[in-house]
Amino acid sequence: MVKVLIIEDDSSARLVTKLHLRNEYQVVEASDGMEAMELLKHQSVDLIIADVMMPKMNGYEFVEQFRMMDKNTPVLLLTAKKEWQDKKMGFAIGIDDYMTKPVNYEELQWRIRALLRRAKISNEKQIIIGDVVISEDFNMVVRGEEKITLPKKEFELLFKLLSYPNKIFTVSQILDDIWGYDSNSDETTVRTHINRLRKKFADWNEFEIVTIRGLGYRGELNV
Structure with missing residues (x-):
């Protein structure tokens, strides 16, 4: 217990x-x-x-x-x-x-x-969503025989959103947490990375990244 x-x-x-x-x-x-x-x-x-x-x-x-x-x-x-x-x-x-x-x-x-x-x-450095394993050690997302290795920033963004399902993160929070306070990255950088993740996991029903207009983004689990 x-x-x-x-x-x-x-x-x-x-x-x-x-x-x-x-x-x-x-x-x-x-x-x-x-x-x-x-x-x-x-x-x-x-x-x-x-x-x-x-x-x-x-x-x-x-x-x-x-x-x-x-x-x-x-x-x-x-x-x-x-x-x-x-x-x-x-x-x-x-x-x-x-x-x-x-x-x-x-x-x-x-x-x-x-x-x-x-x-x-x-x-454990991993998130398990049904049959999906998101492993921080390898920057990898695995479902059965499917394995997708992500670039560092894409992985960190996905891991953060899915670590706190249904929590809304503003663009500023994401930039500070993933790219750092002193980065020159902006909202376009975040949007680009979100779109890349959506494209890579378009056929995965276990999770999704949702845009909350005027606020930011959140991860949602579907299992």
């Missing part, structure tokens, strides 16, 4: 979160960042949910220290703060997702599932 660590100094809030998760996950608890660090010396977890405002070691301090020993385990921060700078700082130090309080527990479940799925993709 997937193991989730809840780090929260408010025992009532910690209990409520645990009650919402315990039917799907094995839940372990810590009352602050220091206790969590000690716990993580003796056992591993699959995902961490941490409050920001805690005594001894707050959520930001915990994530900074934790990322020195573990680069991959997903961390979701819960906080009452909504300011952009707080979110920016959290992502800069290595969080994977961010929710503001009061927590909508149905949404929390969605986010946990999405984070665990992405972590699995990251660790």
